[in-house]
Amino acid sequence: MRIYTVDSFTDRPFAGNPAGVCLLDSPVPDAWMQALAAEMRHSETAFVLTRDDGPHSLRWFTPEVEVQLCGHATLATAHILYSLGASGRLEFSTLSGILTTDRSDDGLITMDFPASPPVETEAPESLLAALGVRGLWIGRSRFDYVVEVESADVVRSATPDLDLLRGIDARGVVVTARGDGTPADFVSRFFGPRVGVPEDPVTGSAHCMLSPYWSAKLGRDALVGEQLSARGGVVRTTLRGDRVELAGHATTIWSGTLDITPTVA
Template structure:
């Protein structure tokens, strides 16, 4: 079976968020996929089955668990399939429903994802202590906690206590602030509870960030910068209860699994 590493939400290798992509020839056990994801050691590895005339099957695993939604590994999967000759609209049957991708201009790939607007809530116990900063606004989406802080510099300077963040009852914690340059907003994403201390660039987090910042800024089309060490850019367009996430991707290597 063919396997790839793709850097997502970047047009340069060794930036953005690396994802594994495994093209399955035959059905395989869940335990095997989890073992391969642990071996790959990326924040997510995507496993793809050919749907024939229907959608492709798509599942995502961190090194520790299966997740229900992953943007950067979906972008990586579409990038691989397009590079192998696929064209036009691709559909994927996932645990978050049918997701779709399209080839856009300037080598961008656009993904149709469900929007996940956060609802304001009290900060979970220990959140401020774990982050080392008191948020100015806290909300919760289907999967994650969203914490807005005072400035982009605060986001960049965060050195959270990962052990304490593990106690926060959520898939992950998104920390965000208004942009201070070419981006409309900045963010970082921490998910130690599912085996990802910090994710370099997180597509699914932008399903939360897009409706939040579109509401704040009064515009549907925005640019988000995830300011992790590797860094990356996600272009978002809110379309009702859906959000278009667009970005570039670069294949770093490909090979064949021997097991």
């Protein structure tokens, strides 16, 4: 089976968010996929089983758990399939329903994902203490907490207590603010130690929450989000009712062939 590492939400290598992409020949045990994801050590590894008669099967695993939605690994998967000759609209059957991708002539890949607007909520007692920030607004989506802070500089300089964050009952915690003169309309960082991802470099699925939140605040459906991790990355978002289009580029870093059979002792 072929396996790849792809840097997503970037047009240059060694930036954005690296994802593993494994092209399955046939269905494999869940435990084997989890073991391979732990071996790959990316925040997510995607496992895709292509089909000629319907949507491709797509699943995502962190080094510790399977997740229900992942943007950068979906982008990486589509990038690989397009590079191998696929064209037009691709459909994927996932734990979050049918997701689709398209690619423009310049290589920009657009994904159609479900929107997940955050609802204002009272913060868990340890949340702000773990983040070490003052929250202007705190909300919760299907998967994550989101905390708006006063500036992009606060987002950049945040040094959360990851042990405390691991105790928060959510997939992850997003810290966000308005952009500060960069091309980005808003900025963010994502911390998910509970699922084995201390800080995710660029989190596409979190923008399913950030897009409706910032579109409502800024009064525009089309926005640019920048994730201020050490690697950095850009996610273009367009809110379309209860769906969000997430767009970005991707770059293949390496490819290889697995020398193991899909079994787990």
